[in-house]
Amino acid sequence: MGQRSTVNDEHSSESDGGAAALAKIVMFVRSRTSPSSLRTPRRLYSTGQANTIRTFEKDSRWPGWQVIIGIEVHAQIKSREKLFSQTWAPDLGSTPNSHVSPYDAAFPGTLPVTSRLNFACVNLALRTAIxxxxxxxxxxxxxRKHYFYSDLPAGYQITQHYNPIARGGYVFLPxxxxxxxxxxxxxxxxxGKSLFEPRRRLLSIDLNRAGIGLMEIVSKPDMRSPEEAGEYVRTLQALLRSVGAGDGNMEQGSLRCDVNVxxxxxxxxxxxxxxxxxxxxxxxMMVAIGSEVHRQIAMLDTGKSVPQETRGFNEDTGETFxxxxxxxxxxxxxxxxxxxPPLFLTEGHITSVRKEMPALAVEIRERLAHRGLTHQDIDVLMAVDSGNEIGFxxxxxxxxxxxxxxxxxxxNSRTAVNWMIHELLGQLTQRKKAFHENPISQERMGSLIxxxxxxxxxxSSGKLLLRHMLDHPSSEPLTELGERLGLLAVRGDDFVEHLCLQAIADMPEEANAVRRGVPNVINKLLGQVIRASKGRADPQSIRRMLQKQLSSP
Amino acid sequence: MTVAVKDNICTKDMPTTCSSAMLRNFKSPFDATVVRLLNNSGATIVGKANCDEFGMGSLNVHSVHGPVINPFQHPSSSVKWEERERRSAGGSSGGSGAAVAAACVMRNALATDTGGSVRLPASYCGIVGLKPSYGLISRWGVVSFADSLDCVGIIGRDAACTSKLFDILSVFDERDPTAARPTTREKARELCSEHMAEWVSSDATDLTNLRIGIPQEYFPTSLDKSIVSSFRRVVRALKHRGATVLPVSLPNTSYALSAYYVISSAEASSNLARYDGVQYGLHVPLPPGVKRRILLGTYALTADAFDNYFLQAQHLRQCIREDFMRVFRVPNPLARMKTAITTATTTPHDPAGVHVLLHLSAVRTAPLLDSDEQDGLHPSLAGLPALSVPIAAGAEGDGWPLGVTVVGQWGCEKMVLAVGASIEGVKREDVLGGE
Incomplete structure (x- = not known):
């Protein structure tokens, strides 16, 4: 590079604006094309891969036509904090613009914070990827993805276009x-969110949502009908919920779909x-796909071509526009x-996320069945609170x-499940309470059993005690509580003996019948003693005591 | 300590206009980290300093507050100071430079440097300007022009007070995602003192074993003779004190400005997207310089141009960085991290290499304000520390100040400042210059 020119004059093109400056760079690029000292820069991204091949299946709604559908799902990550700022994510119904830091609002001078990058978001994306x-x-x-829109204050959105956190994978649709x-x-x-009020001709911006972590999950164009598309999104929703990555709620906007047809x-x-x-x-979404398919077919049938475009969906007419x-x-x-800086994930970190993976539904069923639970019991347990087992x-x-x-x-699993389903869940349902509102810790419930x-x-005293615990939550030791309520079983044989003698005296006919050898009549005496003990005496020991007293001469 | 702060650094108690009509009434809700550090150390911020709009420019004439007039006046001049020759103070941190050069009470000012905005005003105003290593001083609260190049710089009366302020500001800040980690800082500090020990002795005038490189590419034949002879005098004096002065080559220098222009414009077009008069700022037209950068950057990032411009520029930047790494004696403390990121092969440091590089800060003394003469810059694509120190003007020149720039390995601020202090000594003992 022998003789060199002076360092260029940056501002020489002031008079003729950008044209000269551009020309200079064009020259620079041209000059760079030949020397071997500069290899072509490594491309920052890979090219797309081939689509999955599927055999053509006839559809009576559009005979002779094949429909190809690919879906981009944007799922809000269920994290308490935003992705690059320590602002708390808003709840449904938070006051607009109440969860906004200067960074979220793109104030001049702000920067994304990565020293405490929201690793919960990263880990939830990893769970999804796994x-x-x-x-x-x-x-x-x-x-940075640049576009101008009033709910995007910085003028760009931070995403992972060139090197995403995960590639490949699949969803099976049973x-x-x-x-x-x-x-x-x-x-x-x-x-952010923009809300247009047509009557007041007012566009309001709510930045509460700005900066919350999202996952964009891009499918290959592998679906061939609205039904498959519907099943894909529903399956993905269930998957996101089961790993705790998101609520997957389309109506509330925590899951959004762009569909390519x-x-x-x-x-x-x-x-x-x-x-x-x-x-x-x-x-x-399914209605929109169906209507879009008919629209495109109608165009092609009349000899027109379908122009590539972005379309909206009118919920009232069921048509796209x-x-x-x-x-x-x-x-x-x-x-x-x-x-x-780039996000580096060590093998160890990925392994630890893998270890912490919540079990998938199939695995949970298998485990519970192994413990001896019936299908009905498993269904009940897994349906509690919509199976939403994972918090923020x-x-x-x-x-x-x-x-x-x-x-x-x-x-004993059977005992435990009976107490839980028939008593605890039953009593909660009667009180119109969800399971997460259950005031009884598993330790206390265990001690009760x-x-x-x-x-x-x-x-029967146990059931009474449970109801009391639900209505009056406390940490009072159960034995003391039972004592105070007079629900403890009376262990002393004297007490049972006394009650039995009393019953025999009160019911001489029945007593004699037993003595004569009609054993079933003993149940009448038994019932009498239980009533007299107010449920505090154990039926088995009463029976034994009665038998002893009636067999003795 | 009283300090002026460039107007693209956020202050809670004063407006932060970036010298743009766009942000004329903007007041930041927070203090920049550097402002907070200044306040904590008991400094008084006397005001905000003029600059080129959003830090874009090299003459400080593109400002809603008007141009900055260089306060320098040659001692032999007989006209009144107010009627002195109207020359530029340099840009974009012209206000910061002029404030330190003119005010007796103020020894320091904060500035920013993206492509020379600290070193040029320092050279034109006859003061000291330090552009530290990228990542050492927090950028939280500094209004972004080009994030990968922006640095907070320090302007001072001399190397000593610049060094003092650098120590206050050079702390890790977790609010800056590009801040160097404490471990990296420690590593750099160790490498720097290890190599300073090779030549620093109790006798400050003894520079034996200091190896200074002169990048040949920085001295085009078109350079003004008087300026070259001033530079030669400094080199001779340093040699006289025992320093070894060697010619070195940075072969990709000629591409630096093009790469700088593409990268800084692309980042500027992105960073300035928020000033659309809807999100931030007033609905005012942008001046041509800013507009040109935005248009150029926008073009460089379009899908069709990205590979040819932006990626090429990034690649050139890597080549330029490697040029520097080849000539330094001090190993790069970021080396391992860089290889991980770019997967590019880094050149191992050369034990026969130089401690610092020395070149002119500008190709001329301050130009007239209304001239369209503009100075070229040696943009800081490699993120290295660069210190501009004034040198004695030769009798053959126009009598206006001129600076030389000392460039060191990443994190070698102490070394660069020590060499800068020696050059200040040379200026005082100008008589030694004759050889």
Whole structure:
């Protein structure tokens, strides 16, 4: 590089604006194309992979046509904090703009915070990736996606365009009996929310949501009918809930879908796709796909071609409508974020997340069946509180299954499940309370069962005690509580002996019948003694005492 | 300590306009980390200093507050100070530079440097300007121009007070995602003192074993003779004190400005997207310099141009960084981290290499305000510490100040400041210059 020119004059192009400056750079790029000292920069991204091949299946709604559907799901990650700021995520119904830090509002001078990057978000994305059998990337990076919209104050959204956190994977749909492949999972920031009030002609911006962690889960175009698309989203919802990654609620917007639909005549190459946005439920999504398929077929049937565009969905008419054409589509100008270092995940970290994975539904069923529970019992336990066993940030909350398993530890499973389902859940339902409102700890519930089993209280006293515990939550030791309420079983034989003698004296006819050898009549005497003891005496010992007294001469 | 703060650094109690009509009424709800550190150390912030709009410029003429006039006046001049020749104070931190050069009470000012915005005003105003290693001083609260290049810089009367302020500000801040970790800082500190021990002795004028490299590419043949001879005099004096001065080559220098321009414009177009007059700022047209950068950066990031411009520029940046790493004697404390990120092969340091590099801070003395002469910069793509120190103007020049820049390995601020202090000594003992 022998003789060198001076360092260029940065501002020489002031007079003729950007043109000269650009030309300079064009020259620089051209000059860079030949020397071997500079290899072509490594591309920051990989090219797409081939679609999954599926055999054509006829659909009587559109005979001779094949429908190809791919879905991008945006799922809000169930974390207490936002992704790059320590702001608390809002609850449903939080006052607008009450959970906003200067960073969330893109104030000049603010920067994303990564020294305390919300690792709960990362770990929940990893759980999702593991559940989807995706290939977790030990190095992923963050990029800026630029577009102008009033609910995006910075003018860009941080996402993972070039190097996502996970690639590949699949979801199996049992009803359709197909697997839908996953392209990639990327971490990104949610935007704010804009609410338009037509009557006041007022657009309001709520930044509470801005900066919350999102996962974008991109499927391959593997679905062939609205039903498959519906099953895909429902399966994904269940999966997200089971690993605690998200609520997956479309109506509340914690799960949003963009659906790509194209049609082609059987045997021909795939048609031009249209993207449908802003779908608020699985049902609407299926209606929108159906209507979009009919629209595209009608166009092709009349010899027109389908233009590539983004479409909205009108819930009242059940039809899609054009939002913007391909020409109007924004160029997002993806740029590696200069503030955010790459996210490195060690093998050890991924393994620890794998170990902490909540069990999938199939595994839980198997475990419970192994403990000797019936299918009905398992169904009941798993349906409690919609099976939502995991709280914010992936923390295990006290779900019914976990409660049962703690209860069954060192106890008879059948006894434990009977107490839990028939007594505890039954009493909670009567009180119109959800399981997470249950005031009785598993330790206390366990002691109650133990007291009944060891005869300290009788079964019926135990049930009374449980009701009292539900209505008057306290930490008073159960034996003291039972004592205070006069519910403890009376162990002393004197007491039982006395009551039995009393009963025999009160019911001479029955007593004589037993003595004469009619054994069943003893039950009448037994009932009398139980009533007299107010349930505090154990029926077995009463029977034994009566038999002893009546057999003696 | 009284300090002026450049107006693109957020202050809770004063407006932060970035010298733009866009943010004319903007008051930040928080203090930048550097401002907080200043307040904690008992410093008084006397006010906000003028700058080029959003830090974009090298003359400090693109400002809603008007241009900054260089306060320098040659002692031999007979005209009144108020009527002195109207020359530029340099940009973009011209206000910070002029404040320190003019005010007797104020020894320091905070500035920012993206592509030379601290070193140029220092050179034009005849004071000291330090652009520290990228990542050592927190950027939290500094309004971003180009995040991967922006640094908070320090302007001071001399190397000693600059060093003092650097110690106050150079602390890890977890609010800055690009801040160097405490372990990296410690490693850099150790490497720096280890290599300073090679030449620092009790006699401050003895520079035996200090190896100074002169990057050949920084001295084009077109350079003004008077300026070159001033530089030569400094080199001779340093040699006289025992320093070894060697020519070194940074072969990719000629691409630096193009790479800088693409990267800084791309990042600027992204960072300034929020000033659309809806989210932030007023609905005012942007000046041509800012507009040009936004348009250029926007173009460089479009899908069609990204590979040819942005990626090429990033690659060049890596080449330029490697150029520097090849010539330094001190190993790069970030080396292992960098290899992990870029997977590029890093060159092992050269034990025969130099401690610091020395070159002119500017290719001329301060230009006239209304001239369209503008200075070229040696942009700081490698994130290295660079200190501009004034040198004695030669009799053959125009009598206006001129600076030389000392560049060191990442984290070698102490070394760069020590060499800077020696050069200040040379200036005082100008007589030694004759050889």
């Amino acid at each position: 559940a989807l059998q995706s290939d977790i990337q030990q190095r992923s990076t963050f990029d 009803k359709s009996n197909i697997s839908v492949c996953i392209e990639q999972i990327q971490l990104e920031q949610d935007t 194209s049609v082609n005549r059987y045997g021909q190459s795939p048609g031009t796709r249209c993207e449908i946005k802003n779908l608020n439920s699985v049902r609407f 054009a939002l913007r054409s391909k020409e109007e589509a924004p160029d997002y100008r993806y740029m590696p974020d200069p503030n955010l 940030d992936g923390r295990r909350s006290q779900g019914a299954v976990a409660y049962f398993e703690a209860l069954a530890k060192g106890r 133990d007291m009944v089993q060891s005869g300290i209280v009788t079964g």
